[in-house]
Amino acid sequence: MAKGMSDMADRLAPVSADQPATTGSTTPRLLLIDGHSMAYRAFYALPVENFATSTGQPTNAVFGFTSMLANLLRDEEPTHVAVAFDAGRTTFRTERLESYKGNRASTPEPFRGQVDIIRALLATLHVQVLDKPGVEADDILATLTAQARDQGMEVLVCSGDRDTFQLVGPTVTVLYPVRGVSEMSRMTPDAVEAKYGLPPARYPDLAALVGETSDNLPGVPGVGPKTAAKWITQYDGLPGVLENAERITGKAGESLRAHLAQVELNRELNRLLVDVELPVGPEDLAVRPWDRQALHEMLDELEFRTLRDRLFAMLPDETRDERVATAAALDLVQTGDGGLGAWLDARADEVLGLDVRGSGAPARGDAWGVAIADGAGQAVAYDLTAIEPADDAALAAWLGDPDRGKSLHAAKEAWHALDGRGLALRGVRFDTELAAYLCQPDRRAYDLPDLAIGYLRRELSSDAATSAGQGALDLEVDGADEGRRAAVRAAAVRDLVDVLGGEVADRGATTLLTDLELPLQDVLARMERTGIAIDRGYLSSLEQEFDGRVQGAAADAYAVIGREVNLGSPKQLQEVLFDQLGMPRTKRIKTGWTTDAAALTDLFARTGHPFLEHLLAHRDAIRLRQTVEGLLRSVGDDGRIHTTFQQTIAATGRLSSADPNLQNIPIRTEAGRQIRRAFVVGPGYSTLLTADYSQIEMRIMAHLSGDEGLIAAFRSGEDLHSYVGSRVFGVATGDVTPAMRSKIKAMSYGLAYGLSSYGLSQQLAIEVSEASALMTDYFERFGGVRDYLTGVVDEARATGYTATILGRRRYLPDLTSDNRQRRETAERMALNAPIQGSAADLIKVAMLGVDAELTRRGLRSRMLLQVHDELVLEVAEGEREEVESVVRTQMAHAGDGVPGGALDVPLDVSVGVGASWHEAGH
DNA sequence: AATGTAACGTA
DNA sequence: CGTACGTTACATTG
Known part of the structure; x- marks a missing residue:
């Protein structure tokens, strides 16, 4: 909605x-x-x-x-x-x-x-x-x-x-x-x-003649607004028209005379x-x-979010000052030159609210203002471009001291902003964005002003709303205003800590916040700051190569159809395929018929038309070129790409990667894999190392379901899909054919997504009945899995949420929706969320372990990337063996501390090393 | 200029 | 008619 x-x-x-x-x-x-x-x-x-x-x-x-x-x-x-x-x-x-x-x-x-x-x-x-x-x-x-x-x-x-x-x-x-x-x-x-050719006072005269359908008042047949207006003007009003009805000629006059009573009634009623x-x-x-x-409270109940903003944004300024009463009560203290140290020392034991104005992009951040708020309604604000040296020093010491607690909103952005000014940020005890994410993981954004409304009923002015990344223009306005806005934010953060801290506790997520997400945030900040080295020359040559393919495929495609169209426009493609070439219609989409790869491949199989071949090749090449171009644009001055790992986006608890997204770099095709060769070990380091979990979601399903067959499969150490295949098809493990194995593999993974027999049949290109039989056979052997999957949905329907092994919740109100589509979608989310989310929990734990252990051992090697079930590290000379051991150990034992003891299945980790991401992959 | 859609890359 | 994401270009809208 x-x-x-x-x-x-x-x-x-x-x-x-x-x-x-x-x-x-x-x-x-x-x-x-x-x-x-x-x-x-x-x-x-x-x-x-x-x-x-x-x-x-x-x-x-x-x-x-x-x-x-x-x-x-x-x-x-x-x-x-x-x-x-x-x-x-x-x-x-x-x-x-x-x-x-x-x-x-x-x-x-x-x-x-x-x-x-x-x-x-x-x-x-x-x-x-x-x-x-x-x-x-x-x-x-x-x-x-x-x-x-x-x-x-x-x-x-x-x-x-x-x-x-x-x-x-x-x-x-x-x-x-x-x-x-x-x-x-x-x-x-x-x-x-x-509009009517009459003054307003005579409009009802006209309406009486013409009638008003919405009031069920019939007019004079054959008389429209033009005729009516003419008469009314001519006879100076409706009474004149009625008096002179006899003198009006023609059909219309006749009609009028037949409906005089109706007209009079109309006029009576519309007065x-x-x-x-x-x-x-x-x-x-x-x-x-x-x-x-x-x-x-009403807007809460009505669940009107945008409307609330508009209503309150509309208030005149004097009213607005009133409505930020709490913020207005804020005492913005002028500490005087060199007074910050004393102000902070007087609050040495307090966790203070901190707001950083600046730009938070990894490796190119900058901070130009900070505000700090205490719990007693006092705050200080500083312009970092004009701060006194003594205050600067006091600030730097306080920011970098892990024992001086501070709370922020989106601390990772602040970390990068401060880092750009050479300031370290340590001792982050609370992050209002992370806290809100744990409480409401399905939200897509957690702006501070929204949280202030939602949890404090406090309205931050929209100017104070500007986030760290967008404050630049604000410097143009009065500096004192800017300081006050920052202070208002800092105070809001400070006050939100109490409320959100309670909400987090109510949801049993306190440990998740303090022991997992908050420490991970610092790890991620450093990974982002480090970035991954890129072989630019090689990437440029790839761009050339892919560009050549794009040109070639386009030329071939144009030659076939005898004209040039925009191959990137689904609209134009539909014209070519279905109108010009008269191909059979594909699957329906909003704007017509799909031209996606699956449909084109299917069309090609049926028609063998060469245009389709060239089109598919063009699609392929253009996407590769796009990917490469995007990566080239992202390479920083240091020759490295610094992605941003978003910690509050995915509702299941996964990280996401953006600007650029390094979690969707191609790997499945050979051409795609070439792109991974451009990610290389940087100067001063000896190799990249990748480590990934094998079948982590299946292992989690085995653990959560307690299915003895599946647990035995993992404990046996045999190939999972062959093992499962042998049980489902009733043959020896060695007699499971590749075809059988791939069917089992598709089904096993599909289970965790709520795959239907129809979906399975589509994917395997088999009959629905066969897919259905396959699923029945599967569940006969692995009934615990079926019981788990239905149980998890039932429980979520009863409690309103699902939970991962670390207690991360996802709320799914649609499970009780009357709308079948919404309900079934929610059911699939419910059975997937604990599995995907638990996997996310585990690799996050592993990342903390790896980071801590690298630090504890004084190793220079460092983590660079996380791709859901994979970690990429940059290994320093002479550290390969030790790093591999650290990573294997930490990843394999990530589940040892889960509530209820260790997992019932081992976590298998495979490791590869090489000079590029491609070589390190396996 | 901003927004939505289609398409497609990953786990 | 399988979950979770982010990016791109095109098309439409203001």
């Missing part, structure tokens, strides 16, 4: 107006909204399936209405505001005419209840809500409009009912939604006149009441401050 919601937020963002709202005027401006009509519009404008809370409450109308309101408040800057609702279905109009609005379908189920939510939301915004039995919302609006106009107020009426056009005047504008609720047409007297008795007048509707706490 989050995705759909943000899409909608963007779509709704601008209130388009034919002309800009006037601002800066001192005239009071009253905004009146027809609540029901706008909510209804919102309901139909936004797809309900994209808007629901995790509990299933539909929220599309609430979202659309609130979004619209936020835009109106922002753009129109009303001083007074009210929302009117219809109070039931019977009004004086339905009493007069039973069929009035009688064509309206009964309220759709998902709309029910949303009006009540909107009313509650309006209450938190302290917006007056009005309704009155027997009259419609528009009558209330009309009455208030008349009163406000007479009091000299400007009035804006927002309604989807055209009857309100009769209210338009020099100081009264109707905002009429044209598409959804995001675009409003500004109905001024001129706009009404331009809005301006004398409704109301408990309040316009003067009572002044905009008031929101009930911030209640609003936050």
Whole structure:
């Protein structure tokens, strides 16, 4: 839902107006909204399936209405505001005419209840809500409009009912939604006149003649707006038209005469009441401050994230200062030149909040500001480009002292930023980003302002929100402001520690944070800082080679079809394949039919068309070239590539690698493997060493399931897939054919992903029935695996989460979804997460062990990369044997300390060495 | 310019 | 109709 919601937020963002709202005027401006009509519009404008809370409450109308309101408040800057609702279905109009609005379908189920939510939301915004039995919302609006106009107020009426056009005047504008609720047409007297050829007061005359389908009021057949306007002008209003009906010639006149009663009734019904008795007048509707706490709670319940930001971003500055009350209370201390040391020493035993402004890219970071906050509401901030030497020294000593505890948000970035200024960062006791990740691993981002909202109900100004990487422009503004913003961040971090620390503890993740993720963060920082050496010359020659292949394949492809197309455009390819060449359709995708490699290969097998061959070769070559070009761009001045290992991205607990991604360097094809030759041992070191776990996920499955057969397989030391194959097919291990083995291998791995028999049949190009039989046979021999897989899903459904061997949780609310697709996806996630996540836990433990042991032994060799089940190290002269032993030991024993003792299966590690990543691989 | 989609590389 | 990622180019949108 989050995705759909943000899409909608963007779509709704601008209130388009034919002309800009006037601002800066001192005239009071009253905004009146027809609540029901706008909510209804919102309901139909936004797809309900994209808007629901995790509990299933539909929220599309609430979202659309609130979004619209936020835009109106922002753009129109009303001083007074009210929302009117219809109070039931019977009004004086339905009493007069039973069929009035009688064509309206009964309220759709998902709309029910949303009006009540909107009313509650309006209450938190302290917006007056009005309704009155027997009259419609528009009558209330009309009455208030008349009163406000007479009091000299400007009035804006927002309604989807055209009857309100009769209210338009020099100081009264109707905002009429044209598409959804995001675009409003500004109905001024001129706009009404331009559209209908009549002044606003005569619009209801026209509507009476033409009819109003939405109110179930039929008009005069054959009479449209043009004719109606002509008559009304000619006879000076509807009464004149009716009086002179006899004189109007032609079919239209005939028709009019036959429907005089209807027209009169229409006019009676579409006249809005301006004398409704109301408990309040316009003067009572002044905009008031929101009930911030209640609003936050409502937005929490509604799970509106982007909307919250927009609502609060909209507040005027004086209100904003108020809402950062906690931050405003922050005492930004001027310690005076050389005073930092004393300030820090007075807080020697305290874990302080630290914010570093700067750029956190590995090996090219820079820091230009720091702020430190204590737990008593005091903070200090320094501009590192202009810091006194004494303060600089005190800061450096404090930052680098492992015994002086500090808490940060995204400490690894700060580490790199400080490193760029020659400052070491040690003693990180808490990281709010890591903590939030452990609590909510499925989130994709953990911005500090978001966490402050979510856990502290505190709003950091969006300027303070700028992360370490993006603060550069801020230096242009007032330096004192910059310092305060940093201090606000530091204080937020400091305060988040208490709340998030509790959340982490509640989830049993404290050890995971302090003993695994936090120490690992430092290891990763050093790996990133080190980078891996690249043979640029070789990589450039590869680029040339791949480029040649790209050109050749493209030329061949063009020759076949007799024209040049963009082979990288799926759209153009579809044209060529399915229109020009008339090939059979492939699998359906959003934009037509897929042209992916599997489909092209299949097409080639069926048609043998040479274009496909060249196209596939082109795809291949272009991707290789892209990969190489990307890598070349990433090589730093030191001749090395410094990836960033992201520690808070993968919901299962894995690391990810970005900028560039070194976890997806090709290996499967020969051409791909050539790229790995470009990753080389750097100067001063003797070799690269790779170490990887064999079949770690299968081993974890064996351990977690306790399946005796699978455990025995691993303990036997035999080839896993042959062993399993022999049991499934009932033959001796030696008689398992390669075909049998590959089927077993595919199935074994597929199990950990929730593979279906259909999926297995696709992958192995066999019948579904055969795949299904294979799975049955498998589970007959390895029933523990099946019991485990179903059990893990059942448990997750009951508890709401899965857990790895180190207790890392993944919450999967969709396991109880009514939507089958979502539910089944969640089930596959549930059975995969403990396996993939436990493997991630284990290699993280191993990395800590390897790092600690290398340090303890005083070895120069160092870790460079982690690729999920593989570590790459750079080995110093004379250290190869010892390093290999350290790595083997630490990796193999990573599971020794898991809760409940060691794993039930051994962890097998294979090691290779060589001058390049390719040679070191095995 | 920013965003989404298709495609494809890895474990 | 198998999990977890990141990057790229193209196409569409503002």
